[in-house]
Amino acid sequence: MAHHIYTTDGFVLSSHPFGEANLFFKVFTRDFGLVFASARSVREIKSKLRYGLADFCLSSISFVRGKHEWKITSALPKKNLHHKFAQNKHKFLVCAHALSLIKKLVAGEEKNTELFDIVQTGFDFIEKNDFTEQELRSTECIMMLRIVHNLGYFMANSSLAPFIDIVDWNKNLVLEMNNHRTTAVREINRAIKESQL
Template identity: 30%
Template structure:
């Protein structure tokens, strides 16, 4: 049987048969992989505790006809502070759900592995710090949304009007879900009926500015890692109203749901429902 080794973060975990698990893992080398872990729920199973959600783990897998099998798993990073913080855990579950629903098996992109890992590390780092915790973690989630959109080919257009191509100016602008970006105030005024049919809503100048901060315009893994570091510095220092960030998170969530044609359930936890 041929085996392969890789590192990955567990993004989905379902019970299977009596004592086994089916897992989706975002791996560094192969993108999203679905695999079975036999007997992983047995009390003395050697995989027990090494296959929890959002663990970063080093894996050995055996190739199978229908599905690969995990034969070994060694935890690289458990993000324990993040795991012990209930509110932050909801944020982590939300970003796992985004990765799960916005990507398909066979989609390989090392940058997504680093995005996921670095955001989890960032949340883990600040999970025990009291000050500005909510604002910083919500901003990290917004950053994650915009970057996953960028890396999966759904980048929203934020600089030019999606109808006429003219640069977006401050004013009464709209965000169109179906056109994938901002409709400028001039087009919005003329085309009020069109605006209604474009599935859009008004977008504030501050939201546009905030979303533009994190946009990744493309580049290799090295360029992406420096973009990640730059964005984390911005997130830590950002002085904005938390409501603005939350509104932006909900707007991007709606845009994601529109693109993947699925509901993202984890957003309800961010709303505090």
């Protein structure tokens, strides 16, 4: 019996070895939410999958549904954040923090294209623009606010609402966040703490 192949974009959040050359992955996908999936022989040097399944990589990934788990059949890398931001570790860390928050707060397989787009467009904005250290911190705050709001852990108050209501990314929004960052950080930390209760 042929298995149906599902293909979607996904960020590889983490990987764990099992067996001699196999890996088990956590992937935040556009169409299926957080997916736990295995890939065989991916640690072998000849494996074609390994480039598309590096941690912090955005790839087009094909899955088949096994009896007990998803299995990865192909992974075509679109953007490796380690490589993309090799010359700017601060930009990489903002992206890594966002994906770490996704890993912590997203419970499982539930489609959330809005959240995926928040992250992907945020990363594109970071890639295409130059920032002062303060502006980059403010950009990270906007992304974190949008993530916790999307997942229902934060209801926007009047001073922070514009950063959530305006869905695009622009420098004016970042500059405005410079004035609200203390409040934003407090609210983000409170939301994360509440999510762990």
